[in-house]
Amino acid sequence: MATSAYPPPPPFYRLYKDYEQDPSSAPEPPPPIDGKYEVFGVTREINEVLPSLESQGIRQLYPKGPNIDFKKELRTLNRELQLHILELADILVERPSQYARRVEDISVIFQNLHHLLNSLRPHQARATLIHMLESQIQRRKQAIEDIKQRREEAQKLLGESLLVLDGSQTN
Amino acid sequence: MDIITQLQEQLSEIAMVAVNTFGTLQRDAPPDRLSSSYPDPLNPNPKPEEDAKPQVPAQPGAAPAQVQPPPAPPQPPALDLAEHPKAMSHALVLAAKRFDALVAALPLSSEEDQLKRIQELQAENEIVGLELQKQLEAAELELKQVEVLFNEATDNGINLKKPD
Numbered sequence: 001m002a003t004s005a006y007p008p009p010p011p012f013y014r015l016y017k018d019y020e021q022d023p024s025s026a027p028e029p030p031p032p033i034d035g036k037y038e039v040f041g042v043t044r045e046i047n048e049v050l051p052s053l054e055s056q057g058i059r060q061l062y063p064k065g066p067n068i069d070f071k072k073e074l075r076t077l078n079r080e081l082q083l084h085i086l087e088l089a090d091i092l093v094e095r096p097s098q099y100a101r102r103v104e105d106i107s108v109i110f111q112n113l114h115h116l117l118n119s120l121r122p123h124q125a126r127a128t129l130i131h132m133l134e135s136q137i138q139r140r141k142q143a144i145e146d147i148k149q150r151r152e153e154a155q156k157l158l159g160e161s162l163l164v165l166d167g168s169q170t171n
Numbered sequence: 172m173d174i175i176t177q178l179q180e181q182l183s184e185i186a187m188v189a190v191n192t193f194g195t196l197q198r199d200a201p202p203d204r205l206s207s208s209y210p211d212p213l214n215p216n217p218k219p220e221e222d223a224k225p226q227v228p229a230q231p232g233a234a235p236a237q238v239q240p241p242p243a244p245p246q247p248p249a250l251d252l253a254e255h256p257k258a259m260s261h262a263l264v265l266a267a268k269r270f271d272a273l274v275a276a277l278p279l280s281s282e283e284d285q286l287k288r289i290q291e292l293q294a295e296n297e298i299v300g301l302e303l304q305k306q307l308e309a310a311e312l313e314l315k316q317v318e319v320l321f322n323e324a325t326d327n328g329i330n331l332k333k334p335d
Contacts, residue, residue, distance in 0.1 A: 126285040133292040147306045
């Protein structure tokens with residue numbers, strides 16, 4: 001691996017010398033990677049899933065199950081968070097040495113909230129895909145309309161020019 | 172910014188406001204009186220105050236001058252102690268309300284609905300793509316025909332033009 005400020009290009013550029021004359025003489029690009037791959041010293045997966053809270057050793061406060069009502073759970077956790085902040089304020093006034101338990105509870109609530117938000121990301125990805133498909137369909141339809149219009153204009157012009165030529169021929 | 176990132180930023184803001192609240196309160200808190208046997212740190216010379224009041228009309232010089240400086244410093248923190256928590260708790264509740272509003276604005280739908288919609292859109296995209304390709308091919312064919320005709324016309328024009 002080059003460590004200079006201006007590294008040279010990858011050495012396999014020489015294999016594409018005769019690409020213009022004979023496209024099959026140069027090697028094909030490598031196939032897409034499957035499974036694990038390494039980037040800057042970090043090994044990652046193709047299908048990266050969000051690790052569950054239990055695997056990270058954090059208590060899960062919202063109910064498990066196939067379908068989670070995200071809005072309700074987020075609102076419930078928000079209320080719990082506010083309550084815990086108030087409790088912390090009370091504890092600091094009355095029994096200041098017992099702050100640690102409350103602070104830990106608040107951090108567990110925050111971690112649950114962030115985990116919920118992160119599990120909404122796949123949904124966002126699908127919504128983005130839907131939006132992209134819709135805009136692509138829209139653009140294609142627009143292109144079809146444009147082509148049709150241009151063809152009609154061209155036909156009309158050809159017809160007019162034929163009339164003009166015929167007119168001038170009979171004259 | 173997309174709404175999930177906004178929600179995450181709002182969470183960070185709630186955390187920041189809470190931390191700042193407790194931090195400033197703890198930092199600016201005046202010293203507390205531990206027991207009645209120790210002198211009160213908020214009011215170090217209470218006894219001269221009781222004697223100073225009947226003496227004020229008689230001795231407006233030294234005694235009132237002694238009593239005035241000790242009560243003066245504790246006064247400014249008392250104002251902050253009342254206003255600060257109000258402002259900061261207002262900010263905390265505001266941040267929490269904004270979080271709730273963002274949650275309400277989440278455009279959620281079930282996964283099956285999304286997958287069904289994606290399949291519908293893919294099928295429609297295929298159809299539209301085929302139509303587009305058909306139109307393109309027809310247009311290119313017509314373009315070639317027009318080019319051929321144009322070349323013929325220009326050739327005839329050149330050949331039939333009388334040399335001057």
